[in-house]
Amino acid sequence: MSIGNFNILGSLADIVDILLVWYVIYKLINLIRGTKAVQLLKGIFVILLVKFISDNLGFNTLSWIMGNIITWGFLAIIIIFQPELRRALEQLGRGKFFSRSGIQEEDDQDKLVEAIVKATDYMAKRRIGALISIERETGMSDYIETGIPLNANISSELLINIFIPNTPLHDGAVIIQKNIVAAAACYLPLSESPFISKELGTRHRAALGISEVTDSVTVIVSEETGNISLTKNGELHRGLQLDAFKSLLENELVTRNKTKPTSSARWNWRGKRNG
Template sequence: MPFADFTLWKYLASIVDILLVWYVIYKLMMVIRGTKAVQLLKGIFVILLVRIVSEFLGLKTLSWMMEQAITWGFLAIIIIFQPELRRALEQLGRGKFFSRSSSPDDEDPEKAMAAIIKATDYMAKRRIGALISIERETGMSDYIETGIHLDSRISSELLINIFIPNTPLHDGAVIIQKNNVAAAACYLPLSESPFISKELGTRHRAALGISEVTDSVTVVVSEETGGISLTKNGELHRDLKSDEFKELLSNELLNNNKIKQASSARWNWRGKKNG
């Protein structure tokens, strides 16, 4: 083989190697997307940044601490990211790791919110217990996996039928992801706060628990009283009237969504202007 051809082959092999590595990294990011591992990954980047800054400024003690954290971090990563690593290996075994990922278009958030409000009002009047958690920025895939996968378009009729007593899916939480009903009969972490009223049952504790570990908005309908409650950021809003519930849910879902869309529109406009 001529020397020029050998050099060209090395360049092509290097390019293929780099592309494959980037593709694997991309697929791994898709695996951990929508899970709590994203926040943990941000924490790792912060540790690396502190390590570099402390080394540059000559902060020996802080630099030594960060070095120890990085040295033993490999074992910690295996323990912390165990669910994500398991999910990646399962996808690799099924042949889905290298498959093209597709994401359906999101349904109108106003229609989704209207369906939640209609179903909640119906169940509250008839004292049908319900627990509905709505995913926002922090992913809830870990909790979705604990339930029955649905991936269905949201409607008030579907939500009502799920929570009808003595049906297979009524016990547990419904998780709404990207304006679709992702799963039902999901297990949510119970809050361990000592300040929770003794009057509150498992549904309210689960709603508070998930609001303490994610930024989700969770709706609770009491089976005993028919009262409507809403939790967010570790806060519980109890016994909401219909108008109060609609206003609070609209502020949390629609207004935040409009802010994100406006921010995205400004970014796209600037990109087109500069481009």
């Protein structure tokens, strides 16, 4: 084999090596996204930045302190990131670490939509108030921690039982994370927009508030009217009929249906209410 062929093979090996490293880094970022580990990583970046600056500016004492922090930091990282490392090893053992990423696979996405639509229809007909927020790319772990952890598989029956009046979990929001009901009775931030209609209650304000700080999709069932509403990206779609609601939910949550919602399903919260 000629030297040229060896050079080509070596270059291909380098490219594959770099791509594998970037893929592993990408999967690790997905693994810790939405957890407190993100903030810890920012702290580590600040320490490295301070060490670099102190080395270049001749701040010997500060450089020595940062050097010792970095030296012992490896052990600290293992202790601090123990939950994330354990989860990564579990996924690796199950063969999920290198699987295709996303909010859910299409089957799980369909199951999620069907469960929410069925539960919403049941509660709307009986005027059972509900607030359901579905996590997408922006992590919602901080809000999950304000509620009661469930970590249960999604089902319409579970959602209905949670919001039955005068039960311990009915007051607050349910947060769904990767096809799992992560927690119930969660507190969501209230929107402070002065343009919100005064007839809207706390549920609608909380749904708008979470849509302003995350990319989540949040479903509201009005306890007073039984109307179905949905918030996303700071917008409130009010008074949705069941078919329009399902279509809008599929457009947002099902990968193959990533199309622009129809004008009949799209309502800005500043506009008139439908029904």
